[in-house]
Amino acid sequence: MRRGAIVQLVVLAALISAAVTAIAVFIPWLPVQASEQRERIDFVFWFTTAICIFIFAVVASVSVYAGVKFRAKPDDDSDGKPTHGHTRLEIIWTVVPLVLVIAISVVSAVALAQNERLPSNHLKVDVTAQQFAWSFSYPGRGDLSTGELHLPVDVPVEFRFEARDVLHSFWVPQFGQKQDAVPVAERKNRTRLVVTPTRVGTYPIICTELCGLGHALMRANVVVERPAAFRRWMRERRGAQGGGGTARLAGRAVYEQNGCGGCHVFGPAGSAGRVGPSLDRLEAEARRANRGSLAAFTRESIVNVGAYIEPGYQNVMPNTFGQLPKDQLDALVDYLVQGARKGG
Numbered sequence: 236m237r238r239g240a241i242v243q244l245v246v247l248a249a250l251i252s253a254a255v256t257a258i259a260v261f262i263p264w265l266p267v268q269a270s271e272q273r274e275r276i277d278f279v280f281w282f283t284t285a286i287c288i289f290i291f292a293v294v295a296s297v298s299v300y301a302g303v304k305f306r307a308k309p310d311d312d313s314d315g316k317p318t319h320g321h322t323r324l325e326i327i328w329t330v331v332p333l334v335l336v337i338a339i340s341v342v343s344a345v346a347l348a349q350n351e352r353l354p355s356n357h358l359k360v361d362v363t364a365q366q367f368a369w370s371f372s373y374p375g376r377g378d379l380s381t382g383e384l385h386l387p388v389d390v391p392v393e394f395r396f397e398a399r400d401v402l403h404s405f406w407v408p409q410f411g412q413k414q415d416a417v418p419v420a421e422r423k424n425r426t427r428l429v430v431t432p433t434r435v436g437t438y439p440i441i442c443t444e445l446c447g448l449g450h451a452l453m454r455a456n457v458v459v460e461r462p463a464a465f466r467r468w469m470r471e472r473r474g475a476q477g478g479g480g481t482a483r484l485a486g487r488a489v490y491e492q493n494g495c496g497g498c499h500v501f502g503p504a505g506s507a508g509r510v511g512p513s514l515d516r517l518e519a520e521a522r523r524a525n526r527g528s529l530a531a532f533t534r535e536s537i538v539n540v541g542a543y544i545e546p547g548y549q550n551v552m553p554n555t556f557g558q559l560p561k562d563q564l565d566a567l568v569d570y571l572v573q574g575a576r577k578g579g
């Protein structure tokens with residue numbers, strides 16, 4: 236009788252855990268793995284999930300068995316028999332979860348410690364977050380700075396984060412980790428993150444901290460490529476940004492580094508942000524605003540953001556762009572004016 240009950244419970248538990256395991260394994264819940272750190276995080280995830288499936292199977296099978304076996308008959312209004320505690324059972328259901336929770340914390344601690352490990356031959360990338368765009372620079376590599384992140388595959392990267400205005404949070408789902416970008420007075424207090432990309436491809440960079448009206452659009456791309464392609468990209472970018480480039484290219488670089496495209500449509504830059512007014516209509520808007528020449532209007536709109544607000548928009552543009560170095564600001568204004576004229 237007793238043995239029969241145990242056999243039934245074990246069969247029930249096996250069926251339930253098989254069904255839940257199938258749901259866990261055969262539905263692709265997670266994005267593709269594209270970093271070494273993600274592999275460790277996924278290991279912790281599946282380790283914890285396996286424990287959860289085991290606990291669920293035990294609880295669900297006992298519940299189903301008890302519900303079927305000890306159901307009161309429809310006309311049975313009598314009280315149940317009084318029961319007392321069962322010391323051995325209570326010790327088991329205290330010790331088993333304790334061991335499981337300790338196991339999860341040990342496995343997590345090991346994975347986290349390994350994920351923070353950084354070999355000496357790594358790449359450094361400084362990440363600047365601001366409403367509502369990301370920009371990336373490569374210290375020690377000619378101060379190259381860009382709005383699209385490029386990384387060589389299989390090279391460990393140390394990201395250091397900084398925010399210009401409010402909290403933002405850096406997340407590439409395929410890399411598996413998040414890190415806050417915090418406005419800090421001292422650069423040495425920047426938050427950091429170690430990522431070793433393992434898979435060539437283009438992945439989204441998503442801001443996961445509600446940071447204002449354009450939060451949902453605060454996205455960029457990370458391109459993971461073979462080291463040779465990465466070096467070629469660096470050379471090309473440096474050429475475009477450095478002294479060899481024309482003012483137009485420099486202006487475009489300023490536009491991209493400062494994430495203008497995150498909020499504005501601008502044909503010449505191929506940007507399609509929808510938070511702020513379209514810069515393709517800059518000329519028409521300058522006429523309507525009637526605040527001096529096109530260049531003067533453009534400069535004022537960058538430096539003194541609240542001076543004129545296009546009807547239908549709110550004043551959400553960050554007022555940090557007035558701090559741009561003069562040559563960058565000049566190049567940006569030039570680039571916008573030329574592009575707006577050409578676009579008509």
Ligand code: CUA
Pocket residue numbers: 364365366367402403404442443444445446447449450451453
């Ligand atoms: Cu930045 Cu949300």
